[in-house]
Amino acid sequence: xxxxxxxxxxxxxxxxxxxxxxxxxxxxxxxxxxxxxxxxxxxxxxxxxxxxxxxxxxxxxxxxxxxxxxxxxxxxxxxxxxxxxxxxxxxxxxxxxxxxxxxxxxxxxxxxxxxxxxxxxxxxxxxxxxxxxxxxxxxxxxxxxxxxxxxxxxxxxxxxxxxxxxxxxxxxxxxxxxxxxxxxxx
Amino acid sequence: xxxxxxxxxxxxxxxxxxxxxxxxxxxxxxxxxxxxxxxxxxxxxxxxxxxxxxxxxxxxxxxxxxxxxxxxxxxxxxxxxxxxxxxxxxxxxxxxxxxxxxxxxxxxxxxxxxxxxxxxxxxxxxxxxxxxxxxxxxxxxxxxxxxxxxxxxxxxxxxxxxxxxxxxxxxxxxxxxxxxxxxxxx
DNA sequence: ATGCTAGTGGACCGATCGGTACAGACCAAT
DNA sequence: ATTGGTCTGTACCGATCGGTCCACTAGCAT
Numbered sequence: 001x002x003x004x005x006x007x008x009x010x011x012x013x014x015x016x017x018x019x020x021x022x023x024x025x026x027x028x029x030x031x032x033x034x035x036x037x038x039x040x041x042x043x044x045x046x047x048x049x050x051x052x053x054x055x056x057x058x059x060x061x062x063x064x065x066x067x068x069x070x071x072x073x074x075x076x077x078x079x080x081x082x083x084x085x086x087x088x089x090x091x092x093x094x095x096x097x098x099x100x101x102x103x104x105x106x107x108x109x110x111x112x113x114x115x116x117x118x119x120x121x122x123x124x125x126x127x128x129x130x131x132x133x134x135x136x137x138x139x140x141x142x143x144x145x146x147x148x149x150x151x152x153x154x155x156x157x158x159x160x161x162x163x164x165x166x167x168x169x170x171x172x173x174x175x176x177x178x179x180x181x182x183x184x185x186x
Numbered sequence: 187x188x189x190x191x192x193x194x195x196x197x198x199x200x201x202x203x204x205x206x207x208x209x210x211x212x213x214x215x216x217x218x219x220x221x222x223x224x225x226x227x228x229x230x231x232x233x234x235x236x237x238x239x240x241x242x243x244x245x246x247x248x249x250x251x252x253x254x255x256x257x258x259x260x261x262x263x264x265x266x267x268x269x270x271x272x273x274x275x276x277x278x279x280x281x282x283x284x285x286x287x288x289x290x291x292x293x294x295x296x297x298x299x300x301x302x303x304x305x306x307x308x309x310x311x312x313x314x315x316x317x318x319x320x321x322x323x324x325x326x327x328x329x330x331x332x333x334x335x336x337x338x339x340x341x342x343x344x345x346x347x348x349x350x351x352x353x354x355x356x357x358x359x360x361x362x363x364x365x366x367x368x369x370x371x372x
Numbered sequence: 373a374t375g376c377t378a379g380t381g382g383a384c385c386g387a388t389c390g391g392t393a394c395a396g397a398c399c400a401a402t
Numbered sequence: 403a404t405t406g407g408t409c410t411g412t413a414c415c416g417a418t419c420g421g422t423c424c425a426c427t428a429g430c431a432t
Contacts, residue, residue: 008409024298026212030390040410041391047409051391108351109298111290112210125355154352155368158361162348165294166340169311175344182341184370194379216420227421228380237421 008039009047015039016059021106022099025056025113053118056110060120063106064127068134075138084138085156086180092160093173101171104164132157144186152186159183194225195233201225202245207292208285211242211299239304242296246306249292250313254320261324270324271342272366278346279359287357290350318343330372338372345369 006014015037019028030052034041048054070091078084096103107127113120135153140146156179163176192200201223205214216238220227234240256277264270282289293313299306321339326332342365349362 023300024210024212026210027298027300029388031388040412042410042412045391104297105351108355111351111354112213112295112298121355121357128352128355151364151368154361158348158352159345160348161351162344162346165291165297165347165351166314166344168297169294169307169314171307175340178337182337182370184368215418217418226380226382228382228423231421232379 008037008043011037012039012044012047012055013058013062016055017063017106018103020056020059020109021063021103024109053113053120056113057118057120057123060107060110060124060127064130067106067131071131071134071138075135075142078138078142081139081142081144081152081186082180082183084142085183088156089160089163089176089179092164093167093176096164096167096173096176101173102168104168105161108161108164128157139186148186152183156183194223194229197223198225198230198233198241199244199248202241203249203292204289206242206245206295207249207289210295239299239306242299243304243306243309246293246296246310246313250316253292253317257317257320257324261321261328264324264328267325267328267330267338267372268366268369270328271369274342275346275349275362275365278350279353279362282350282353282359282362287359288354290354291347294347294350314343325372334372338369342369 012033016028016033019032019036022028023032030041030044033055034044044055045051048058071088074088074091075081075084078087107124110120111124132150132153135156136149139149139152144152159179159182160176163179166175167173198219202214202219205218205222208214209218216227216230219241220230230241231237234244257274260274260277261267261270264273293310296306297310318336318339321342322335325335325338330338345365345368346362349365352361353359
């Protein structure tokens with residue numbers, strides 16, 4: 001009986017994240033998010049007093065944490081960095097496929113805000129850097145020389161971002177799966 | 187006296203492309219585009235009967251053609267593929283800088299449409315494949331083995347897309363300039 | 373002069389946008 | 403039993419969204 005009904009706050013965040021990564025920040029309206037989550041309108045402004053911007057940040061952070069888990073899972077049992085990176089790419093490709101080849105990066109979509117005043121851009125960057133730092137830590141742990149680990153991690157995440165875009169344009173996850181074979185040696 | 191006043195059609199396309207790459211497709215409103223271009227509202231619907239979707243496609247194609255020119259310029263006088271690729275990345279970094287570190291890919295922003303019915307996604311993909319094909323042609327011309335040229339070109343464009351995103355999050359073009367040093371050998 | 377077309381001015385539209393106001397429901401602690 | 407918080411139901415708001423309508427002008431051919 002542990003499948004407790006998620007709070008409307010959580011449902012709002014999940015719905016927002018889902019819609020943002022498909023239609024983009026501006027493309028997903030409040031009404032859509034409300035409908036998708038089943039949460040009442042008043043709850044949104046109760047939990048997120050500043051409305052969409054607050055929700056956008058929460059959704060980005062929530063999705064960012066999810067991605068962080070995927071990164072950790074991928075590298076946890078990996079014998080070396082390259083294998084972990086390959087696992088990560090394949091996991092992401094799988095998620096992309098089951099989203100009907102629609103869902104790109106859940107965080108970067110939020111980059112298309114008039115970001116400076118809301119601080120959203122800053123928040124997105126912090127999330128990205130968190131991914132890179134986590135990946136770099138795994139790289140070092142798995143034997144990548146410390147002075148190369150940061151760059152290798154940045155390269156991997158950059159490639160994933162690019163592949164997500166190309167994958168959405170093509171509606172195919174192939175390019176995501178091809179990343180491991182294209183990474184420079186480490 | 188050759189600087190003929192651009193037609194309102196051209197001004198609309200340029201303004202739309204400029205705004206889309208900063209704020210995204212949904213983030214840039216018709217009113218913004220009209221104001222930025224100085225063109226009258228009626229002209230928009232005269233030249234683009236289907237409104238924003240038509241304009242979006244035209245803007246993406248126009249910007250795509252511009253990118254194609256940049257690609258060709260970069261490889262035209264290059265002694266080898268790697269040098270051409272490096273030139274391309276540095277050119278893009280420069281454009282990014284003079285846009286106040288805001289302008290990402292002018293084409294991918296349009297990917298956040300409910301693209302299937304308007305055919306916009308398809309159009310975006312065609313533009314991308316055009317870039318890749320052009321880059322691959324330069325690669326072959328510059329001595330890259332034919333069976334590797336396509337993949338090398340795809341890798342480069344993918345990296346550029348990812349770097350554009352990261353650059354926007356960081357408001358720094360550094361990552362764009364770092365691409366050449368991270369590409370696998372060809 | 374006439375007709376034809378491309379392009380424009382300007383007023384107007386319903387729909388949707390994101391957001392607000394406020395009373396009531398629920399539930400723990402006292 | 404009453405209080406005080408969190409959360410929700412309902413109704414409403416002005417602003418903006420993308421789009422339409424139609425009369426008009428400019429230019430050019432006949």
